[in-house]
Amino acid sequence: MMNTNNKSIVCIGAGNVATHLSKALQQKGFQLQQVYSRTEESARTLADILGCEWTTQLTQVHAKADIYIVSVKDAVLETVISQLTHCNPNALYLHTAGSMPMEVWKGKQKNYGVAYPMQTFSRQREVRIEEIPFFIEANTAENLLQLRKIAEVLSPKVYEVTSAQRKYLHIAAVFACNFSNHMYAICEHLLTAHQLPFETMLPLIDETARKVHELPPVEAQTGPARRYDKNVIHRHLNMLKEEEPQLAEIYRILSLHIHQYETEHQK
Secondary structure: OOOOOOOEEEEEOOOHHHHHHHHHHHHOOOEEEEEEOOOHHHHHHHHHHHOOEEEOOHHHOOOOOOEEEEOOOHHHHHHHHOOOOOOOOOOEEEEOOOOOOHHHHOOOOOOEEEEEEOOOOOOOOOOOHHHOOEEEEEOOHHHHHHHHHHHHHHOOOEEEOOHHHHHHHHHHHHHHHHHHHHHHHHHHHHHHHOOOOHHHHHHHHHHHHHHOOOOOHHHHOOOHHHHOOHHHHHHHHHHHHHHOHHHHHHHHHHHHHHHHHHHHHOO
């Protein structure tokens, strides 16, 4: 394990990822020197948690840190990066975005890389950082080794991937997490509309998630679409078309895809 006591970090961003990552790094002995955020409230809130300085001006970001971690929205990542050129030229610069290439640093910093923690983060929920897989990439072998040591302080699950691979990781994560959660939201909406409690679905949701720890997802699939039970599917579609035509279309497309997917994997 690397000596973290003399490694100072500036955190650029104060959102969900930045909050969890900076707290975990501090707990592991890294020195959180400063937090930057576009808004004073966000910057101050995270800085108070970490007991460090904060700023809302990129020009006032500390210039002598060892590591700069940028966790901001993809849309502003390149703009933010271009405003850090006054900072330590020998520091290691990292971003945490799943879908942005490492090359956004090229020509702007000498030592750079990506540390993508693949997890869903919410400020109000604690996460077990040691269970999170980190996907890393760096521009030189030396920087990759340094980044691996940093990541392994947080989690034993550290994987080296390319920017191209990471893009597909991010797409896959959207299907596994974001789209699945939206299905829960639709489920809650339908139940609430008919005076039924969402909590009744929790055992089903939990068992569905547990099964894929032991079975490939295609084998864990159940339901009318897998069986291609046309009577049930058409009944559901007719019910939804009357009240929720948009949901009927989602149901139709997903059912068709499940059936086709199941058919292909039986070959």
